[in-house]
Amino acid sequence: MTDGYYISQGEEENGPYTLEEMLNMPLNVDTMILSPQQDDWQRASDLPEFFEYFEARGIYFPTEDNLAGFGWRLIAYVVDSIILSYPISFFRPATFTEVYARATNGTATVDDLVIMLKFNMISFLIMAVYHTICEFSPMQGSLGKKFFKISVVDADGMKLSFGRALLRNLGKFVSGTALGIGYLAILWDSQKQAWHDKWARTYVIIKG
Known part of the structure; x- marks a missing residue:
């Protein structure tokens, strides 16, 4: 001492x-x-x-008190999905409604499945690019997150580098396709991190 x-x-x-x-x-x-x-x-x-x-200098360290829980992150995700629905709609095939209907009633063809896969991949990439740019920017988070004062930071409370932001958002593909378990991990993880947060060593916080 x-x-x-x-x-x-x-x-x-x-x-x-x-x-x-x-x-x-x-x-x-x-x-x-x-x-x-x-x-x-x-x-x-x-x-x-x-x-x-x-x-006071805009650096918020992730602590037990300021980590954003599953509920807040879900609400922000819904807001972002609404925001992105319009630009994504430009890439929706003209026959998508019929393809989707056949997929839901079990009569989809191989071509239908290919169409849906391509559209889903394009949608994912648009969202990944959007979130990467927002998290790398001074905003430190998407428009939905900023509305609820949520930011994405590294272990030192700093803004993400472009590479770390890109890694985090590409990692969402695994978090989402594994029956969503990668996202649900927020509910029981001590640091409230999803799988993609773990891989990129990032934290989602609420700035009070």
Whole structure:
């Protein structure tokens, strides 16, 4: 235990500082700090007393209190589906209504199944591109998520890189096709992560 906060800068250790002095410094999430409550050096992003400091700068760390549950994420998904229904409709085959009717009553042909598969894949790709761009943008989430103050962040509460956002949204294909279990995992996962969140190491939070 120490008598104040110390900062590691290169090979130098500076301090001690009071918490008030620390909060007036230009810290980043990777700043190494020795806290008077801890025995080991830790990143600033791992010390709860600095959470509000980073939140004021638009960085929200995923915590037990701000993780978005299944219900909020489902509602945001419904809103996004409504938003995307119009652009997706441009790719709907003219015969889709008849094809869908045959598929539901068990009389679909191989050609019908191919048509439905192609349309479903196009729909998935449109949604994946939409969500990837939104999550990579300063919005940090889709229009549906932003309406409910929901954001997608990495473990440090930062905006996703394009690659991480793309990985997350392509991973939804597996989460959705495995009988939806990948999405339902949110209900019992301690971090409220779907499978695609696990793979991309992302978190969905509510900004209060």
